[in-house]
Amino acid sequence: MGQIELKGVTKQFGDVEVIPPLDLQINEGEFVVFVGPSGCGKSTLLRLIAGLEDTSGGKIFIDGKDATDLRPAQRRLAMVFQSYALYPHMSVRKNIAFPLKMAKLSQAEIDKKVEGAAKVLNLSSYLDRRPGQLSGGQRQRVAIGRAIVREPAAFLFDEPLSNLDAALRVNMRLEISELHNSLKTTMIYVTHDQVEAMTMADQIVVLQAGRIEQVGSPLDLYRHPRNRFVAGFIGSPKMNFIGGAEAAKHSAHEIGVRPEHIKAGQSGEWQGRVTVSEHLGSDTYLHVQTDHGLINVRADGEIGLHHGDTVWLTPDPACIHKFDANGMTI
Amino acid sequence: MARTVTTQRKVIVTAIAWTIAIAIFFPILWTFLTSFKTEADAIATPPKFLFFDWTTENYTTVQGRSNYFLHFWNSVIISVGSTVAALIIAIPAAWSMAFVPGKRTKDILMWMLSTKMMPAVGVLVPIYLLFRDTGLLDTRIGLVIVLTLMNLPIVVWMLYTYFKEIPGEILEAARMDGANLTREIIYVLTPMAVPGIASTLLLNIILAWNEAFWTLNLTASKSAPLTQFIASYSSPEGLFYAKLSAASMMAIAPIIVLGWFSQKQLVRGLTFGAVK
Amino acid sequence: MATQASRAAGRLMISPAVILLFLWMIVPLGMTIWFSFLRYNLLIPGDNPFVGIENYQYFFTDPNFWPALWNTLTLVLGVLAITTIGGILLALLLDQPMFGQGIVRVLVIAPFFVMPTVSALVWKNMFMNPVNGLFAWIARTLGFAPFDFLSAAPLFSIILIVAWQWLPFATLILLTALQSLDSEQLEAAEMDGAGAVSRFFYIMLPHLARAATVVILIQTIFLLSVFAEILVTTNGGPGNASTNLTYLVYSQSLLQYDVGLGSAGGIVAVILANIVAIFLMRMIGKNLET
Structure with a gap:
């Protein structure tokens, strides 16, 4: 189980409407990522689902039952916080056992479940340590352990990787994905990092100013962004936007081309001069000043262009996104 | 470096x-x-x-002549009693202000502080008369009441500054994990706040132990704490330096020791968190 | 950021503290204000007629009032000067690397924990006594006549005693503030060519200003109501030479049993303290913003 449905949910803080009426359906077993720039309301939305905030209007259904007025503990949801929110005065074992203790399980059952979770998460040898004695990644795993022992209807993750360094973040991303594959429980994951969203999600929900801009699978959003905002937010490096005459050629108000869909060569459509070149070996990133503004280009492998070189750019005609004056995709 | x-x-x-x-x-x-x-x-x-x-x-002479232990015991009961009473009232209040702050929380904090600014002498007369008429003069319970109320603002403030440092996410995690409010406070908040609560306790015992306006004005003999006991040495025993010194040492030694342990917290408590 | 339920719990849990403090503040203060308008002497039984501002007129024209006000201010300013300047110097000293820093700190802080009646008695008898006091012995050894501190300079002597009690407080707070100064700031100033003196005046002193203000304001609140030290050493005398406002109100209400007059004096003291309190509250309130 683990199907969640929001119907006309709104949230106001005082006079400020953080989330205008919003509908969303999350299916059982899905890995759904809420992504958007900071302040877009994605964390608030998660906290509304968790029951840590009251909705100002609308209904939340969990597995078909109205959960709008239930206390957080009664919603059968588990949450992993950005700061991990481990209890610093309890050992790892007691941290993981805490929700079971609150549910008044027998000690034998608690022990069995804690050992089981510890094994899955590679924490068995750390059970008697305090959170303060663990590394960031281990703390993260304890927080996840505390969530999985409850066998919840769904997991909620609130930017769980933002306190980790880059290398560890990639690792934990894989671990969480694996966990989802083995548990098959619904997961809702909040992040501002579109790479996390693209790599982990079954469904991505792109939010801006409390509104849902688009819902879809990662590749769906990448290939068919509904509007200019989603187009610019998904994909890295960001899509190039060109307006004016060049856009008019495609009978659009503005066109967008992803850096990986532009070819750099000795001849082509747009002439420009390289201002910065970044050579990663596997890829080359070029920042090119053209008549249409600064254009980013991503080329596979190494191409020998450097600061000051003149270059011609050609967009792949099949991958040009067209937008109207309201920023909607044509 | x-x-x-x-x-x-x-x-x-x-x-x-x-x-x-x-x-x-x-x-x-x-x-x-x-x-x-x-x-x-x-x-x-x-x-x-x-x-x-x-x-x-x-x-031995001081103890024999003026019943030192009675006064010592009075001091202990009055300072510990008023501090514990203040803590019991203040912990829920500080929890509320630190974790469910409303629009008026700041005003309430400042108002509590302002009650501490009122000079005791401004309410000496009514308190004295109220105590006289209710039979609370020269009783330990009377002093406990006054000192509890006197130190309540400091206790609330100190606890508030300590609670503020506990991340709200941890309490939310407990809520998600199925703890109700009581269990949240007992299992999660209180253990995490133990150092803060302990130093609040310590500082307020010190303040109450040394309080010398109400203790001098509201007690005479049987419930007199050490402040009053020493004041009674003013004359003529004051001229017997050795005995005066012995009595003084007995009155200040316990609190100096406690005080040395709470130096750091002292700054925070006495400046209402303005200097840390 | 919370739910309705927790907000309701919050209101419930804060109410005992608020209600108790509200009663503690409003009931006695209201009574004091009421009494201050009555002719009310415990020695004179019968009605306590309403007499308007008569008590205030008596209080302000009492020959002891202006000296008491003057003494209060002298006491406050004298102690503040000694403790603030001494505290800054001591804090700078204690911040230096030295052997046994912990013990030095412990010794310096100790007087703050001595109860006021003890410090007053010890200073009065064992140090300032003109016959057997240690100061008298030092004076005689150096060939001077012993100085009778508490008779000849009662207010000055009390200032010394009170300053001894509060110097550790000022030192401790200023030292804490000094230690919170980012050492990179000082190093940056050094790289910019500032010498030790310039660093003190341009970096350290401004950094200490805030803590010093807090020290001054908090001490003022406490110093306005110095009582035990006066009661034990001089009883406000000789004459009214060391009577401050607090002691004056005490003697009018509990020694002369004039409730009306004492209440009027109490209200005057409250007003005086509130003037200081307003500044202090602004300081602390600003700190709450963060």
Whole structure:
């Protein structure tokens, strides 16, 4: 189980409407990522689902039952916080056992479940340590352990990787994905990092100013962004936007081309001069000043262009996104 | 990175600092020494610093004559009692202000502080008359009530600043994990706040122990704490230096020891968190 | 950021503290204000007629009032000057690397924990006594006549005693503030060519200003109501030479049993303290913003 449905949910803080009426359906077993720039309301939305905030209007259904007025503990949801929110005065074992203790399980059952979770998460040898004695990644795993022992209807993750360094973040991303594959429980994951969203999600929900801009699978959003905002937010490096005459050629108000869909060569459509070149070996990133503004280009492998070189750019005609004056995709 | 300091400079600084520190501490040291002298040695000219006949006779005399332990016990009951009572009232209040702050939380905090600014003498007359009419004059319970209310703002403030440092996410995690409010406070908040609660307790015991306006004005004999007991030495026993010293040492020693443990928290408590 | 339920719990849990403090503040203060308008002497039984501002007129024209006000201010300013300046110097000294820093700190802080009646008695008898006091012996040894501190300069003597008690407080807070100064700031100033003196005046002193203000304001609140030290050493005398406002109100209400007059004096003291309190509250309130 683990199907969640929001119907006309709104949230106001005082006079400020953080989330205008919003509908969303999350299916059982899905890995759904809420992504958007900071302040877009994605964390608030998660906290509304968790029951840590009251909705100002609308209904939340969990597995078909109205959960709008239930206390957080009664919603059968588990949450992993950005700061991990481990209890610093309890050992790892007691941290993981805490929700079971609150549910008044027998000690034998608690022990069995804690050992089981510890094994899955590679924490068995750390059970008697305090959170303060663990590394960031281990703390993260304890927080996840505390969530999985409850066998919840769904997991909620609130930017769980933002306190980790880059290398560890990639690792934990894989671990969480694996966990989802083995548990098959619904997961809702909040992040501002579109790479996390693209790599982990079954469904991505792109939010801006409390509104849902688009819902879809990662590749769906990448290939068919509904509007200019989603187009610019998904994909890295960001899509190039060109307006004016060049856009008019495609009978659009503005066109967008992803850096990986532009070819750099000795001849082509747009002439420009390289201002910065970044050579990663596997890829080359070029920042090119053209008549249409600064254009980013991503080329596979190494191409020998450097600061000051003149270059011609050609967009792949099949991958040009067209937008109207309201920023909607044509 | 700290730089290496020349030993010569360090020695000079050490000498100056120790001289000043001992000068500041000297009245306490002198009282301590005098308390072990005979009365004759205590007023000897020139004064005897270390070479005199050490005696503990003064301590037994003081206890025998003025029932030191009764007053000591009064001080303990009044200071601990008022502090514990204040904590019981203040912990929920501080929880509320730190974790469910509303629009008026700041105003309430400032208003609580303002009650502390009221000089005691401004309410001396009514409190005295109320106590006289309700039979609370010269009772321990009466003093506990007054000192509880007097120190309540400081207790709330100190706890508030400590609670503020506990991340709200941890309490939310407990809520998600199925803890209700009572369990959230017992299992999660209180254990995490133990250091803060302990230092609040300590500082307020010290303040209550040394409080010398209400204790002097509202007690006479049977419930008199050590402040009043010492004041009664003003005359004529004050001229018996050795006994005065012994009585003084007994009144201040416990609290100086407690005080040394709570130096850091003292700053925070007494400045209402304005200096940390 | 919370739910309705927790907000309701919050209101419930804060109410005992708020209600108790509200009663503690409003009931006695209201009574004091009421009494201050009555002719009310415990020695004179019968009605306590309403007499308007008569008590205030008596209080302000009492020959002891202006000296008491003057003494209060002298006491406050004297102690503040000694403790603030001394505290800054001591804090700078204690911040230096030295041997046994912990013990030095412990010795310096000790007087703050001595109860006021004890420090007053010890200073009065064992140090300032003109016959057997340690100061008298030092004076005689150096060939001077002993100085009778509490008779000849009662207010000055009390200032000394009170300053001894509060110097550790000022030192401790200023030292804490000094230690919170980012050492990189000082190093940056050094790289910019500032010498030790310039660093003190341009970096350290401004950094200490805030803590010093807090020290001054908090001490003022406490110093306005110095009581035990006066009661034990001089009883406000000789004459009214060391009577401050607090002691004056005490003697009028509990020694002369004039409730009306004492209440009027109490209200005057409250007003005086509130002037200081307003500044202090602004300081602390600003700190709450963060």
